[in-house]
Amino acid sequence: MNQAAAKPRTSKLIKGATGDWEIVVGMEVHAQVTSHAKLFSGAPTGFGGAPNDHVSLVDAAMPGMLPVINGECVAQAVRTGLGLDAEINLRSVFDRKNYFYPDLPQGYQISQYKQPIVGEGTVTVDLADGETVTVGIERLHLEQDAGKSIHDQHATMSFVDLNRSGVALMEIVSKPDIRSADQAKAFLTKLRSILRYLGTCDGDMEKGNLRADVNVSVRRPGEPLGTRCEIKNVNSIRFVGQAIDFEARRQVGLIEDGGTVEQETRLFDPGRGETRSMRSKEEAHDYRYFPDPDLLPLEFDQAYVDQLAAGLPELPDARKERFVGAFGLSPYDADVLVAEKENAEYFEAVAEGRDPKIAANWVINELAGRLNREGREIADSPVSTEQLGAIIDLIGEGTISGKIAKDLFEIVWAEGGDPRVVVDERGMKQVTDTGAIEALVDEIIAANPDKARQVREKPAMLGWFVGQVMKASQGKANPQAVNALLKEKLGV
């Protein structure tokens, strides 16, 4: 139990009928290692594929087959450990975790039990309300994924596809340092971001390449830990939040009604938004772990770790610091930009040689907003970094107004093209010629003599005049020039 994290914040407590309760959450995250071949065989790891096409004789557990470890999977686990500021164990051991299931042809999963490759580390999580939480990492170990059973193809038979069997997974176990559904969601988001920056897991939750088992318990603030329930295989960040909220309330209700929480495994049903007991397990698991005699201990030296450390990319926390320190962005904007590696790279390309704050504003508000509305990723943005950069340059040069720039953005989004050419061809250039603006100003004042009189008592009405002149110029007049001229002519 991490004492530093044990200080309850009243805002995180849930109100029961008999007083306040604190939620305690720990997570086990399964992250598929990014590699070409499987952990112990030369079969491919690609998603999909025809049934049993991505299977070697090792993955099918044919007699006499021996596992040979994939060096890249080891490197990926070490990189991940380094990214989690964790202790790297120069010696670790593979064990057999024994159980029977048709999608596990060996009858055991090769995993790591008492001596994992990565030990204790930390993840720093920034929440939307400005709070920062440090979540401890207990360990990270390498293990094999199982195959897949399909139950709906036949009335009395199940179909087994071993394409995933033997794919390398990293199981990342957090300490029970999480105190709310929001913290849990932020933790998983941050962990996913770190993995994606490192390139050690693609974080694709829809394909099941990242999934979480969520351990939830409740207690009175300051009291020892309560009995936990484990919610298995939650495959979206939103569901993690919903599952915790539901489960915590269920446990509080149970205890307040005089009952007790039974330690058990539960499933989250997204359709109903509730967790359900997996009642089929009448007997407790007995995995009978023992060191796998087919595999020697996994050993490497510190030089190997140092070499991998030297090759690590910049991670989200460092990048955020740089965006705030060197670019002068607000911590909030920096957070938004660094969360996805692709967004941060896009922003940096646009900000190169330009005002970073203006670039951030365009990427976060105009581009990301538009992408969100259409459910697209920045990788397939119709507006390239060069195009967005050119739009920002055109504003900076005074060629177009900020308002026209938004129209220009829409045109480039929908039709493409070089923004400079579009501006020329469609006559979108800002009018900075004072003579032309003056003529428009005079025209508007002459057409509205009543309002011109009123504005002297109510200077706030100036805005109405600005609006009229801008409208008459089809948005092309320079707003500063319009403002100055109106003030002069109306005597405000």
Place this chain on the structure above:
Amino acid sequence: MSVDKDIVKRVARLARIAVSDEEAEALKGELNTILGFVEQLNEVDVTGVEPMTSVVAVEMKKRTDVVTERDQAAKIVANAPVREEHFFVVPKVVE
């Protein structure tokens, strides 16, 4: 250490081996003889001795991250008692 009939039944169940009561009784005797034989090892003091993982001092060999086997589903399921479209087919199991 010694085993009783309940432990024999439980180990058999974990190994998915059907063992009748009479067989369990007989197995109990056999297993206890084996355990007793192995227990002689306890006479050796191994305090501070690292468990041996291999008789020769070698480092574990690693493979490079290259796909060497694929598209052999027919071969994989060739010996399966029941198969369909390259799936293994087994009696229905639902969690």
